[in-house]
Amino acid sequence: MNxxxxxPVPAFEDNYIWVVSDGQHAVVVDPGEAxxxxxxxxxxxxxxxxxxxTHHHQDHVGGVADLLNGQAVPVYGPAGEAIEHLTQRLKNGDHVTIAAPALEFSVLDVPGHTSGHIAYFQAADPHGTPHVFCGDTLFxxxxxxxxxxxxxxxxxxxxxxAALPGATEVHCAHEYTLSNIRFALACEPDNAELQAWRDKATELRARHVPTxxxxxxxxxxVNPFLRAGDPSVQTSLRDQLHEKIPDRLTAFTLMREWKNRFR
Ligand SMILES: [Zn+2]
Structure with missing residues (x-):
């Protein structure tokens, strides 16, 4: 198999439009602009x-019509959102099979950013590596x-x-990594892997390379939003926000609100 x-094709300020190809045919994920x-x-x-x-936001779907330009190409998207030009409406557990490039995905419902947001999980590429396209859910x-x-x-x-295999390559839709790392370090200043990632990501972005x-x-x-159950993260949140943190959901909720106002 090829x-x-x-x-990642850069678009707008900081979007990535992911393109998957076998060298002849290409699948395009979330074309916000054509x-x-x-x-x-x-x-x-x-x-x-x-x-x-993955979801209905304009910076993910705005380029669909122009990219199609009248071609009869399937357009997959969430069943639960009103999006123009969809030909296949998907929900949790559905499977997507594309002939060329040869791709199979299973669909996960991942609501939160939008109510019908979905992600596409490919269990193995020709080298056995899993991939996920998660839109604006996980960065x-x-x-x-x-x-x-x-x-x-x-x-x-x-x-x-987070329950997907550890080797899964995560194709996020924005280059937010450096500012996210600043916030992650505020949540978890002593995380050595996070400190190393700050240095590496800073070096990559200085050369304009995607992270x-x-x-x-x-x-x-390294991602504090996947680590809301970690005792050291909860201790840090308690110290900085002066709030009681009885459980993981409270930790996550306070962390997300803190991130919204974090500068
Ligand atoms: Zn969005």
Missing amino acids: ALEYV APVKAYLAKRGWRLSAILL ACGCGRLFEGTPKQMLASLDAL LPTTIAHERA
Whole structure:
């Protein structure tokens, strides 16, 4: 089987539109704008074969019509959200099979950022590596804002993602890593793996290299939103926020609110 390439095409200020290709055909995830994707596909000589959408926000779906440009290409997306041009409506447990590039995904419901948000999990690429496209649910060292869902929903969604195999490559939709790391260090100043990741990510961004994909194992070690149950994280939150933290959901809720006002 041919190797697959997973390419983050930059869009807007800090979005990545992920493109997966076998060298001829390409699947595009969350094209918020068409121009950078069209230019990239043209440069590589790749042909669009499918579009995957994770949620309805304009910076993820705004380029669909222009990218399609009348082509009969399947457009997959969440059953629970009103999105134009969808041809396949997906919910938790559904499977997506694409012929070229040869790709199989299982669908996870991951509400919280939006109420119908889904993620696409590929159990193994031709090298055996798993991948997930998680839109604005999980970020490197962070998570999406709760525009439509509750903290309880988001925590369950992050738990579902954190339960994927550790080697899973996580294809997030924004380059938020450095600012997320600053907040993560406020939550967990003594986490050595996080300190090392700050140094590495700073060096990557100085050269304008994406910090993504990350992996599930790495996120379990450094992402405070996956570590709300950790006693040291809870102690740190208690000290800094002067709040009682009786359980993991409270820790997560306070952490997400703190992040919203963190500068
Ligand atoms: Zn969004």
